[in-house]
Amino acid sequence: VSGSPGVLMAAEIAEQPxxxxxxxxxxxxxxxxxxxxxxxxxxxxxMFGARGTSDHAALYGSYLAQIKLGVASGLSSPSTxxxxxxxxxxxxxxxxxxxxxxGSPDLVESVRVxxxxxxxxxxxxxxPTSPLASAAxxxxxxxxxxxxxxxxxxxxxxxxxxxxxxLVGTADALDPVSLSRLADAAQSTLDTGAAADVAGRTYxxxxxIVVTARGYSYPTAxxxxxxxxxxxxxxxxxxxxxxxxxxxxxxxxAHVPVIAVTTPGAGGSAMGPVIDRLRERxxxxxxxGPQDGLPVATDGVAEELWPILEILPLQRxxxxxxxxxxxxxxxxxxxxxxxxxx
Amino acid sequence: VSGSPGVLMAAEIAEQPxxxxxxxxxxxxxxxxxxxxxxxxxxxxxMFGARGTSDHAALYGSYLAQIKLGVASGLSSPSTxxxxxxxxxxxxxxxxxxxxxxGSPDLVESVRVxxxxxxxxxxxxxxPTSPLASAAxxxxxxxxxxxxxxxxxxxxxxxxxxxxxxLVGTADALDPVSLSRLADAAQSTLDTGAAADVAGRTYxxxxxIVVTARGYSYPTAxxxxxxxxxxxxxxxxxxxxxxxxxxxxxxxxAHVPVIAVTTPGAGGSAMGPVIDRLRERxxxxxxxGPQDGLPVATDGVAEELWPILEILPLQRxxxxxxxxxxxxxxxxxxxxxxxxxx
Numbered sequence: 001v002s003g004s005p006g007v008l009m010a011a012e013i014a015e016q017p018x019x020x021x022x023x024x025x026x027x028x029x030x031x032x033x034x035x036x037x038x039x040x041x042x043x044x045x046x047m048f049g050a051r052g053t054s055d056h057a058a059l060y061g062s063y064l065a066q067i068k069l070g071v072a073s074g075l076s077s078p079s080t081x082x083x084x085x086x087x088x089x090x091x092x093x094x095x096x097x098x099x100x101x102x103g104s105p106d107l108v109e110s111v112r113v114x115x116x117x118x119x120x121x122x123x124x125x126x127x128p129t130s131p132l133a134s135a136a137x138x139x140x141x142x143x144x145x146x147x148x149x150x151x152x153x154x155x156x157x158x159x160x161x162x163x164x165x166x167l168v169g170t171a172d173a174l175d176p177v178s179l180s181r182l183a184d185a186a187q188s189t190l191d192t193g194a195a196a197d198v199a200g201r202t203y204x205x206x207x208x209i210v211v212t213a214r215g216y217s218y219p220t221a222x223x224x225x226x227x228x229x230x231x232x233x234x235x236x237x238x239x240x241x242x243x244x245x246x247x248x249x250x251x252x253x254a255h256v257p258v259i260a261v262t263t264p265g266a267g268g269s270a271m272g273p274v275i276d277r278l279r280e281r282x283x284x285x286x287x288x289g290p291q292d293g294l295p296v297a298t299d300g301v302a303e304e305l306w307p308i309l310e311i312l313p314l315q316r317x318x319x320x321x322x323x324x325x326x327x328x329x330x331x332x333x334x335x336x337x338x339x340x341x342x
Numbered sequence: 343v344s345g346s347p348g349v350l351m352a353a354e355i356a357e358q359p360x361x362x363x364x365x366x367x368x369x370x371x372x373x374x375x376x377x378x379x380x381x382x383x384x385x386x387x388x389m390f391g392a393r394g395t396s397d398h399a400a401l402y403g404s405y406l407a408q409i410k411l412g413v414a415s416g417l418s419s420p421s422t423x424x425x426x427x428x429x430x431x432x433x434x435x436x437x438x439x440x441x442x443x444x445g446s447p448d449l450v451e452s453v454r455v456x457x458x459x460x461x462x463x464x465x466x467x468x469x470p471t472s473p474l475a476s477a478a479x480x481x482x483x484x485x486x487x488x489x490x491x492x493x494x495x496x497x498x499x500x501x502x503x504x505x506x507x508x509l510v511g512t513a514d515a516l517d518p519v520s521l522s523r524l525a526d527a528a529q530s531t532l533d534t535g536a537a538a539d540v541a542g543r544t545y546x547x548x549x550x551i552v553v554t555a556r557g558y559s560y561p562t563a564x565x566x567x568x569x570x571x572x573x574x575x576x577x578x579x580x581x582x583x584x585x586x587x588x589x590x591x592x593x594x595x596a597h598v599p600v601i602a603v604t605t606p607g608a609g610g611s612a613m614g615p616v617i618d619r620l621r622e623r624x625x626x627x628x629x630x631g632p633q634d635g636l637p638v639a640t641d642g643v644a645e646e647l648w649p650i651l652e653i654l655p656l657q658r659x660x661x662x663x664x665x666x667x668x669x670x671x672x673x674x675x676x677x678x679x680x681x682x683x684x
Contacts, residue, residue: 045387052588067428074416086409208577215421233593235550235577242683246394250674251575332592341584
């Protein structure tokens with residue numbers, strides 16, 4: 001554990017191609033075994049439970065469940081069970097809890113209750129011996145390795161990949177070409193990090209910022225905003241591009257920096273009308289994906305895996321802005337690595 | 343349609359007790375008929391589709407589905423079908439679309455597709471002849487009456503009540519005593535609006551604000567933040583109390599106004615540790631619910647109906663702040679009443 005500001009977060013950002021490769025090389029077989037058991041269970045619905053960064057991974061999982069696995073899905077709040085004592089009938093439901101530490105008591109409790117209510121439970125964690133993993137019937141280890149910076153980076157991208165392996169694997173629809181390209185694509189994306197440093201300088205004195213995206217990339221917007229709040233104490237707002245048009249657009253003007261994830265694909269195309277409206281409002285959105293913004297190396301990687309790549313320049317941006325503002329992104333004020341909520 | 347700033351929004355805020363009573367007197371029987379058909383269908387899962395303010399009503403519905411109806415539930419993004427062409431197996435699923443206008447093309451399309459995929463579809467709208475209502479198998483009219491201000495108020499509380507009648511009615515667990523008290527409780531809560539005016543003065547020059555709550559009241563935090571963004575262009579952040587501890591707490595300090603919904607009950611009690619942490623960070627949270635904050639008249643009304651009351655002083659706060667800042671809350675910049683997203 002070092003003393004220089006941001007050393008931990010920088011190292012963990014840089015380690016992501018290695019961590020992703022480790023999960024694919026050392027962990028994918030175990031996830032495939034879990035996916036086979038889930039396929040045998042044939043869930044009609046997938047419910048997710050998670051908090052913070054892992055909640056954004058769960059949101060990605062919910063898109064995968066509906067689009068790739070072809071079942072109903074949704075995010076459950078642990079409070080339904082821990083605060084109100086809900087005991088829904090979850091027969092036929094797959095309950096997936098996602099957590100880096102596997103240590104939050106309310107998540108452990110919601111997995112226990114989900115199992116009692118008939119769900120098949122899976123814990124997706126970076127801590128295979130954690131209370132959460134013990135409480136679940138099946139376990140997926142995301143293989144991110146020890147994470148020391150308070151702001152999660154490599155555990156997030158490894159959670160995304162693990163959820164892809166689990167849910168798309170259950171549908172027997174994994175894309176081996178994309179998977180073989182993924183770690184190199186992550187490295188190529190990280191290699192263009194200088195663009196994020198330049199953007200960080202542009203936003204150095206901003207107080208608020210809006211991050212917007214659609215579809216698979218909406219979790220990217222959510223996670224980027226959280227990184228900016230955690231490390232740079234910015235007032236960072238994530239919006240789905242569609243929801244932005246339903247009200248929040250009013251608080252956007254030329255003084256508000258906007259970041260839009262528009263990697264060319266179905267989700268990026270659907271952002272077209274949103275970008276038009278943002279420009280009408282006088283903003284100059286920074287685009288994540290296109291070459292003239294923060295580039296993302298997607299060559300040969302299918303769109304549903306892009307969220308693993310798109311977050312990389314945004315992690316770098318958050319790290320850079322924190323340093324430029326004299327803050328230590330490894331130790332944000334008011335936070336601990338493991339958050340215990342009940 | 344008047345010219346004085348905020349006249350429309352003020353009238354629609356004030357009309358809510360009448361609108362709620364109208365739904366109970368003139369609409370509850372029709373909702374009960376729909377609930378009986380839903381009960382016959384016996385859904386194993388409820389999925390919701392909505393945008394903006396109606397998305398917050400849908401979130402409330404998702405809590406009700408899990409806690410009161412006792413089934414799995416979740417919010418679906420229309421983009422899964424409209425952008426990615428998802429065709430999930432929704433047999434046994436109740437799909438509830440919520441929209442004031444019933445006019446957004448992406449919602450209409452997701453209802454159509456949900457029906458094709460096997461779901462029983464219900465449109466909960468303020469426009470029973472809208473394209474959305476036509477696309478659904480069953481219709482619930484929220485009876486809010488014409489809404490002219492761009493910032494939705496009465497349509498929101500009527501959507502909440504309609505979802506309560508639909509989902510708790512399907513479980514045959516309506517609380518007639520609470521329902522008979524509701525409109526009077528709304529009027530009593532509105533009668534204490536002066537407290538919101540005082541709070542509005544305190545926050546007049548704020549740039550960012552955090553609104554936090556747990557459980558049934560979390561949608562209240564989301565909706566209050568949206569009103570503040572729409573009408574006063576504030577950078578308003580809604581967080582579940584638990585998620586606030588997982589990261590965003592870092593961007594909160596004594597300079598950041600915080601509003602916490604803590605109406606005494608299970609949800610309010612669960613906010614205790616969050617309030618403690620907020621005070622440690624130097625903030626002085628304004629409490630919604632307790633007498634020394636923005637009071638909410640809950641006498642004789644069950645906790646699951648409190649969201650209909652808690653939003654009232656927060657609507658008033660948003661309206662007041664907009665006027666004090668020289669803005670017209672009836673016509674926020676950059677917005678239209680019906681938002682068309684695809």
